[in-house]
Amino acid sequence: MMKVIVFAVTFTVATATFKPHHHHHFIPPGPGDSRSPCPALNALANHGYLPRNGLDWNATEVVQTLKDVYNVDPSLGSGLALAAVFLTGNTSTQSFSLGEYSGKEAVSGGIGLSHHNRIEHDASLSRADAFTGDNHSFNATMYCNLKRIAAKLNGGAFNTDVLSLHRFNQYQASKVNPDFTFGPIQWFLGYGEAALSLNVFGKNNTATAAAFDSFFAKERIPDDFIKNSIALTPKILFLSALEVYNKNPVPIQGIDTLPQKLDGSECFILKLIQGTFPDAAQDLINYIANNTGRDLPANCTVV
Ligand code: HEM
Structure with missing residues (x-):
């Protein structure tokens, strides 16, 4: 009887961890593949859950994939996917592409997720400002700063204290950018992304160093990833974003001249x-x- 219980427990744990079908093995992007400033979407491309070339992703498929892989509730996933279609993609095909496009491709595929100040914004967690020339590639120096804060405040793991201080520092650093833009839209995006990272790759607003290293630095779904059992809704995300913000508030252009807690x-x-x-x-x-x-x-x- 005992053996049966042990087997059952082992089997349950083993099947619940992230075991990608061979179609979904991690393959880093090749020379012709487009990638974006979003590590979560890049990871979906690197695992082949959505087209590996990063082009013309259909919004309906994106919403389903966000649910299946990350347990992002469709009420949140559809908001994100539709924003991508309307702000950076092609409304007639309801699709969008990773990367940055201009000229001919723009007509069929939209302008791409990397296009500045559509969804992509300044003062990112691990990407430089567009003003510096590269707003989409993973920036190891910025990520090391985040890790240093995690080591100091939380034994190396990530939580809202850590993300909050890093977001605050990134904001201060971006002030030298003469084009620095951080209004309400960027608030939603910037703090929303911090909350997304904690709630998809962690639980209850806390994530391990190994999970974040895999997600941010390799754009790879951690090998032991188990999606959260409770779907991530806009409300959960918003409360988490608010917590990240309120620990180290910054001025929001067009709303506040002084940092205020909301x-x-x-x-x-x-x-x-x-x-x-x-x-x-x-x-x-x-x-x-x-x-x-x-x-x-x-x-x-x-x-
Ligand atoms: C259709 C769905 C999504 C779209 C269109 C999208 C788009 C984007 C874009 C354009 C950025 C760049 C913002 C910047 O300039 O920093 C970004 C960043 C980010 N996204 Fe997504 N995203 C989606 C879903 C997700 C999900 C499900 C997660 C879950 C973990 C996520 C996590 C992040 C994080 C952590 C960043 C910040 C990267 C950084 O600042 O270094 N995203 N996303």
Whole structure:
């Protein structure tokens, strides 16, 4: 009986770990393959879950793959994929491509995920600003800075304290960039990506050094990867992003002139709307109130 239990436990653990089908073995990109500033999408290409050349990824397939491989809830995955289609891809084919395109390819495949200030932004975790010339390749120096913070604050593992301080430092470093842009959209993206990394490659906002090294530096799904059993929803992601931000707040262009802690999602959405669409803010607030019955708070407490 004991043997049966041991076998059952071993079997369950063994089948739950990341065992890629041979079609999904890790193969680094070849000379003709396009890659993006997103380590998670690059990893999907490197494992062949989506076309390895990185071109013309269909949004519906992307959403399904994000769910199957990373357990990203489709409510979140479809928002990300549609943003990629509308901001960088081809709306008639509902697809987008990794990389940066111009000229002819732009007509069929869109302008590519690396295109600056669409989704790609300044003050990234492991990518230099577009101003320096390379906004898409993994930057080992920046990643080492992140690891150094992890070693100092958390014994080498990554959590919201570590990501928060690194994001803060990256923001400060980007101030020398004369084109530095960090408004509400970049807030969502920058802090959202920090939260994505912790919640997909870690659990409960904590990830091991080995998982991050594989994900960030090799763009390879860790060999012992087990996707989280609870799907990652926009709400979980948002609360995690807010935690990363609030530990070391920075000014958000168009919203704040001084660093402020944001005190709740409704307040943040209000500020986001006011910062992004100052002329239409009141109409949008009314629209939300009329259609959802939810009044956004008139005043937001600044902590
Ligand atoms: C359709 C889905 C997705 C799209 C279109 C997308 C797109 C992007 C883009 C364009 C960037 C570059 C931003 C920058 O300038 O730093 C980025 C960064 C990032 N993405 Fe994704 N992404 C997607 C899904 C995911 C998922 C599921 C994860 C989960 C781990 C993820 C993790 C990250 C991280 C950690 C970064 C920051 C890289 C860095 O700053 O060094 N992404 N993503």
